[in-house]
Amino acid sequence: MTAGSPVWHPFTQHGLREPIPLIARGEGAVLHRADGGTLIDAISSWWVITHGHCEPRIAAAIAEQAGQLDQMIFAGYTHEPAERLARSLVRLVGERLTDGAPLSRVFYSDSGSTAVEVALKMALGYWHNRGEARHRILALEHSYHGDTIGTMSVGERGVFNRAYAPLLFDVEVIPFPHGDAIQPTLDALEAACRAPDVPAALIVEPLVLGAGGMLFYPALLLRRMAEICAHYGVLLIVDEVMTGWGRTGTLLACEQAGVTPDILCMAKGLTGGAVALAATLAREAIFEAHLSTDRAKMFFHSSSFTANPIACAAANANIAIWDSEDVISRIGAVGAAMDEGLARLSDRSVLENPRRIGAIAAVDLRAAANGYLSEVAPLLRAFFLDRGLLLRPLGNTIYVMPPYCTTRAQMGRIFDAIGDAADRFG
Ligand SMILES: *Cc1c(COP(=O)(O)O)cnc(C)c1O
16 A cells, blocks of 8 residues: 555545555546455546546547647647637537526636636626626535635635634625525525625535535526526626536536526536646626726736646547537436435435435435534445445535446445445444
């Protein structure tokens, strides 16, 4: 294994000395361990892999682009992979989100967190350049938008950001609904929009709050929130970093609500999950607020690897797959296998709140303590690892979000193990 390694891992308490498997190879839904064992990647390597590991066409596109143009400055220069990708993204999103002005501008960055930072800066820049002092951001309770200071500010506060709390900026939190009772959420949003200090923007994860515990909410709520924002002229930022590229059963979760946001963030599955790339799409009006002969009004954001050509080539290969194959029906098959699995767990009363949307399924294990630091989480992780499964419960919430190539037999193994875990730890 990795004794004596200098590597400091993310979201890892090294003091617990949990084993850190060495992975040598990925193929489809499977990771091959260096010691010869295999793991089913039941969480798509933290929600990024969509079609499967090392998808041959994406791998080939990466190899070809790496020999052609590897990296270049993107301020004042451009390249074909980025141009092609931007046109494709505008087309794909425009075909699906038809409510109001289209998302006609694409700004590249390199992670979900930066896609969200860019979205927030675009929204604030929009109001600033129009000469309106609007700085207040609204966010939904239990949200997660990333781990940088800005994205932590618009996310749920808790143990994971307590050390930095004094540096996080204030946001107004709109309560998450209980089940289908969406009115209190809408009332709170409307009150916040009506305040004399009108907010700049509302940021939400559409339909599913991922890191907050795979919490689902009705499409109607997203629709109504968008209507309230439009009514009060508050910009709507939708963070599709996790939900995008098919996870909820449609390419974008927004589609299911018939909502076109003002700004849309994507990352994770944009390259099929093979390499890091993010895009923030904006309505023309947001771009126009930055359009001037005055250099002080330009959008002041860049990262070294903005629109990296290799990453753009991977994303173009991903889109070619979406364009030429019925990815949605593959996701449907994964969802059907999940329903079978959930049905087989229905006699375990310790597994509560079974739920599924698209290719995401979750259950909550009734345990003594819940929350992110629930003691049961590391025990579950070790139990699943032992069973040849990469699963990483969020506290006592066990969720499955595998690549779309996962077979019914593999899904069967995943849900059998969840049943056994419930018997052991519930
Ligand atoms: C993962 C995630 C992010 C952050 O993306 P990174 O690429 O990890 O920075 C932002 N928003 C949502 C909804 C996410 O799930």
